[in-house]
Amino acid sequence: DRIEGHTKGKVVIATVFGDVHDIGKSLVNTILTNNGYTVVDLGKQVPIDTIIDAAVEHEADAIGLSALLVSTSKQMPACIQELHQRGHEFPVMIGGAAINRDFGRRVLYPHGKESDEVYEPGVFYCKDAFAGLDTIDALVDEPARESLVAKIRGEARTFREQPVEVDDAPPVTDDSVRSEARTDVEIPEPPYWGVREIDVDLDEVFPYLDRHVLFKLHWGGRGKKGEEWRRIVEGHDGEEGFAPKLERMWGEADYLHPRVKLGYFPCAADGNELVIFDPDDPERELERLVFPRQPKHDRICLTDFFRPLPDTSSGDRDVVALQAVTVGPEVTERIARLEADGEFAEQLFTHGLGVQAAEGLAEWLHAEARGGLGIELDQGRRYSWGYPAC
Ligand code: B12
Known part of the structure; x- marks a missing residue:
């Protein structure tokens, strides 16, 4: 055409x-x-x-x-x-x-x-x-x-x-209730207080890459099933499969510059707000993170999983792990260059890898955080602003 x-x-x-x-x-x-x-x-x-x-x-x-x-x-x-x-x-x-x-x-x-x-x-x-x-x-x-x-x-x-359906559910800012989430569980002991930058070995991050999302969403494998799926993942007729391509690209990805910070802070729940305290002075508020509360169902708010303020006035604060990751700006520059050069296929593969490297890095760091707190790997969730709390 x-x-x-x-x-x-x-x-x-x-x-x-x-x-x-x-x-x-x-x-x-x-x-x-x-x-x-x-x-x-x-x-x-x-x-x-x-x-x-x-x-x-x-x-x-x-x-x-x-x-x-x-x-x-x-x-x-x-x-x-x-x-x-x-x-x-x-x-x-x-x-x-x-x-x-x-x-x-x-x-x-x-x-x-x-x-x-x-x-x-x-x-x-x-x-x-x-x-x-x-x-x-x-x-x-x-x-x-x-x-x-x-x-x-x-x-x-x-x-x-069409007639408009009336939604009489309370707004997500409503903090007049608390869900049934237990708060009497033991407070984990963090390995340190405050923020530290942690060294990253990309080989350790590799198993945390979400191949399903990478292959289906980013690399165009959506809708492929059975034999067709096997062929695009493993390769066929001299065409490199997604799995070997990922291994190769990961080995060559000198444009990924991972950096991560992980912090442990004393905290307490105050309605729909999580109050973050200064590790050096657990009475001093540093920040309040505001979360929505389910208008229906169990009326859960993320703050319900932390000890509420009155219980912690004795200084018996709960602990929250906060993390930030990046794979650096070079991958974005590379993607822009590939687009400008009309290398659309390579751009798509690099882009997907960059996005999933950042996601995988966040998953790896979350595992580090849970390890640090002595929590099992199948327990605990990592939340990010804007993502649904499910
Ligand atoms: C990849 C991704 C990212 C990447 C984006 C990389 C990039 N350069 O695009 C990164 C990691 C950077 C990212 C960041 C964020 N993301 Co994001 N992201 C996604 C994800 C997983 C896939 C989106 C995607 O690329 N889909 C594939 C493409 C091909 O599909 P598509 O965009 O829908 O486009 C198709 C059609 O919709 C249509 N189409 C789209 N636009 C147009 C325009 C025209 C004119 C036409 C004709 C057609 C058309 O045609 C396209 C091709 O068929 C979605 C989840 C999902 N499944 O959608 C979340 C998602 C969109 N992200 C989400 C969120 C919350 C964020 C962040 C806020 C996270 C955070 N806490 O920082 C930030 C946003 C920052 C910002 N200010 O924008 C939420 C949005 C929730 C919401 N309801 O608002 C989602 C839905 C994840 C989720 N389930 O919660 N994200």
């Missing part, structure tokens, strides 16, 4: 402001480019003004927005409002794990519930890159575009007219 010197249309794409997830967006770029479109890829964390300015400058046939965080997905309606207000005519394709078809139906109305006005050029939810290709194929073809716009408007209207 790709003909030298000819373009089927121009699309300006970006991952929205505040969001670093660009794997999906880059895939969309590759699929559209390989199918004859000119794609202006603005990268990640892109502010609305930059997106609109680029669409105007390049006379785009459509804008493509990607968001993977619930928080950053709010940039999408904000962008549509801005486009609407400025009277632009760029259809907007939207995608990413944070949103769904109903989200697309809602944001077609730039003023929300306040007005029935729609964003005339249309907002098109795309569940994957191929849906994006089908959408842009329709958008650059006048009759197909008209019928697609009419279809999404009809769907959005029907969705809007």
Whole structure:
């Protein structure tokens, strides 16, 4: 479908402001480019003004927005409002794990519930890159575009007219209850107090790599089963399998520069807040980490797993392990260079390896933390901001 010197249309794409997830967006770029479109890829964390300015400058046939965080997905309606207000005519394709078809139906109305006005050029939810290709194929073809716009408007209207379900659950900030989680368990003794940087041997991290996520999610093995899966993992007909590729790349990955810090702090629960104390002065508060509480079910909040404040006034503080890891900036630079050089396959493999190296490093450090506290490896969880508490 790709003909030298000819373009089927121009699309300006970006991952929205505040969001670093660009794997999906880059895939969309590759699929559209390989199918004859000119794609202006603005990268990640892109502010609305930059997106609109680029669409105007390049006379785009459509804008493509990607968001993977619930928080950053709010940039999408904000962008549509801005486009609407400025009277632009760029259809907007939207995608990413944070949103769904109903989200697309809602944001077609730039003023929300306040007005029935729609964003005339249309907002098109795309569940994957191929849906994006089908959408842009329709958008650059006048009759197909008209019928697609009419279809999404009809769907959005029907969705809007549905009765709204009332959610009477308390907000996640409600701290009027405590779950049944026990607090009378023994407080573990940390090997030291405060923060230390720990030496990392990458060979020790290797077993902690999540091969399933790496092979399926990052390296394109999703949906492959049985014999087909075995062939791509082990290799076939001279093609290097994912497993030997991982071993080889790991051995050659001199662009990974792992550094980790692990700290043990005295702490106590205060409602939905975990109070972190100074190891040198356990009465001095350093920080309060605020966690959400389940609105339903057992009403658990992570703080429920720590001794509450009143019990600890005697100085009998609980202990929390806090950790931070990085594989360094060089892998990101390498990925950018591979992309600039058009080495998309190598970029995909390096990117996946970089992301999973950081995840594996966090898992390895978590094992160190549990070892330090004398906790079994099948006990304890590692939580990270933004991830679901499940
Ligand atoms: C890889 C990953 C990361 C990597 C991102 C690396 C990178 N350069 O992209 C790293 C480790 C950096 C990362 C960081 C974070 N992440 Co993250 N991450 C993921 C993960 C595991 C996979 C995302 C992915 O790449 N999927 C594969 C691609 C191909 O799929 P996709 O993006 O959905 O794209 C496809 C379609 O959606 C569609 N599409 C997408 N965009 C568009 C746009 C257009 C125009 C079109 C047409 C189509 C389209 O087409 C694509 C191809 O088919 C997801 C979990 C998941 N399963 O989704 C969590 C996830 C998105 N991350 C999450 C979180 C919380 C974070 C962090 C906040 C973690 C933290 N505490 O620091 C940070 C975010 C920092 C920030 N400010 O953005 C949460 C989001 C939760 C939420 N509801 O908001 C998720 C869902 C994990 C989870 N289960 O909790 N993350």
